[in-house]
Amino acid sequence: MSTAGKVIKCKAAVLWEPNKPFSIEEIEVAPPKAKEVRIKILATGICRTDDHVIKGLMASRFPVIVGHEATGLVESIGEGVTTVKPGDKVIPLFMPQCRECNACRNPDGNLCIKSDITGRGVLDDGTTRFSCKGKPVYHFMNTSTFTEYTVVDEFAVAKINDAAPPEKVCLIGCGFSTGYGAAIKTGKVTPGSTCAVFGLGGVGLSVIMGCKSAGASRIIGIDLNKDKFEKAKAVGATDCISPKDSTKPISEVLSEMTGNTVGYSFEVIGRLDTMIDALASCHMNYGTSVVVGAPPSAKMLTYDPMLLFTGRTWKGCIFGGWKSRDDVPKIVNDFLAKKFDLDQLITHVLPFKKIQEGFELLYSGKSIRTVLTL
Ligand code: COD
Ligand code: ZN
Numbered sequence: 001m002s003t004a005g006k007v008i009k010c011k012a013a014v015l016w017e018p019n020k021p022f023s024i025e026e027i028e029v030a031p032p033k034a035k036e037v038r039i040k041i042l043a044t045g046i047c048r049t050d051d052h053v054i055k056g057l058m059a060s061r062f063p064v065i066v067g068h069e070a071t072g073l074v075e076s077i078g079e080g081v082t083t084v085k086p087g088d089k090v091i092p093l094f095m096p097q098c099r100e101c102n103a104c105r106n107p108d109g110n111l112c113i114k115s116d117i118t119g120r121g122v123l124d125d126g127t128t129r130f131s132c133k134g135k136p137v138y139h140f141m142n143t144s145t146f147t148e149y150t151v152v153d154e155f156a157v158a159k160i161n162d163a164a165p166p167e168k169v170c171l172i173g174c175g176f177s178t179g180y181g182a183a184i185k186t187g188k189v190t191p192g193s194t195c196a197v198f199g200l201g202g203v204g205l206s207v208i209m210g211c212k213s214a215g216a217s218r219i220i221g222i223d224l225n226k227d228k229f230e231k232a233k234a235v236g237a238t239d240c241i242s243p244k245d246s247t248k249p250i251s252e253v254l255s256e257m258t259g260n261t262v263g264y265s266f267e268v269i270g271r272l273d274t275m276i277d278a279l280a281s282c283h284m285n286y287g288t289s290v291v292v293g294a295p296p297s298a299k300m301l302t303y304d305p306m307l308l309f310t311g312r313t314w315k316g317c318i319f320g321g322w323k324s325r326d327d328v329p330k331i332v333n334d335f336l337a338k339k340f341d342l343d344q345l346i347t348h349v350l351p352f353k354k355i356q357e358g359f360e361l362l363y364s365g366k367s368i369r370t371v372l373t374l
Pocket of ligand 1: 094268269317
């Protein structure tokens with residue numbers, strides 16, 4: 001029996017207030033209105049940003065359904081939707097692409113004006129499609145994927161190849177693309193170049209995969225935790241070093257190791273000191289340094305402007321700089337063409353009801369990515 005046009009009752013992980021565990025509830029999901037899409041979620045990854053909402057570090061209205069890295073199937077569409085149809089395999093997009101704002105119209109832009117970075121928690125028409133126990137439940141970053149069904153605006157969903165395995169390509173919705181794009185799209189790493197990647201978590205590993213795929217001949221991973229080195233080498237790092245192993249500044253260590261040839265450096269930790277270290281580590285004249293890690297909010301940094309005066313380029317990116325609706329389907333096809341491997345990033349797969357266990361794995365540092373299947 002078709003569910004189109006009807007309210008769907010299903011299970012969702014609801015956060016009623018900050019600093020409380022998820023509560024698996026029966027919720028009601030209203031049908032999609034005009035230019036909206038209702039999606040049955042198949043698999044969803046756990047990202048640190050979801051935890052920022054739990055901890056109250058990121059603005060959000062409560063109760064809320066978080067989760068923003070997923071694969072699903074279109075269940076039904078609202079009036080006027082033309083880019084997806086029921087049955088399509090899709091990835092919801094926390095960074096939308098409306099194709100009309102200045103960032104969308106600029107060939108180099110991707111920070112769409114429709115992205116919900118301020119935590120409005122509603123769809124484009126200003127209302128929510130979720131309710132629980134008679135109360136409205138808010139959306140999260142245009143996506144809300146910790147639920148069996150969600151509703152998104154058409155500008156925040158991309159149709160992907162039907163052959164894509166949902167429990168793997170969900171990572172293309174956030175973590176993987178953020179790192180991979182930082183190297184390929186934002187840094188524009190060139191063949192034969194030398195790259196330095198600061199921070200070897202899941203996003204740093206994805207940066208390494210991007211550098212490798214762009215043809216870098218030397219990729220140096222930097223992390224305080226040497227347990228991270230094995231996997232970094234497995235995904236393409238040629239060398240790994242710990243800043244603790246030398247009394248010299250890390251930029252000097254890298255310069256000596258490479259004969260002063262680091263063309264590209266990436267900060268994938270989210271710390272002010274390592275942002276400066278990464279900048280100083282790329283070549284003083286032709287080097288490019290990319291800030292991937294989200295900086296701590298309301299913190300300023302001081303740096304020697306000579307670092308830039310000599311010619312370096314310092315840039316940052318969100319979602320790797322990709323234009324989400326255009327690029328996500330292509331990245332999925334590149335995965336299917338075996339241009340990179342996502343298995344190295346997925347350390348745990350759990351049923352959706354074990355979501356709390358998935359977050360415990362994140363806190364303990366035991367997981368790179370946990371994927372929940374529905
Ligand atoms: N020097 C060297 N290594 C360090 C240091 C240091 N001073 N401090 C920590 N590290 C290492 C840790 O040992 C760890 O291995 C690594 O840095 C960080 O890895 P994780 O596993 O904590 O984190 P990731 O890879 O999952 O993500 C890290 C980011 C900073 C990239 C992430 O939190 C982030 O800010 N993402 C970008 C923001 C964004 O695009 N948001 C949009 C939606 S998510
Ligand atoms: Zn994320």
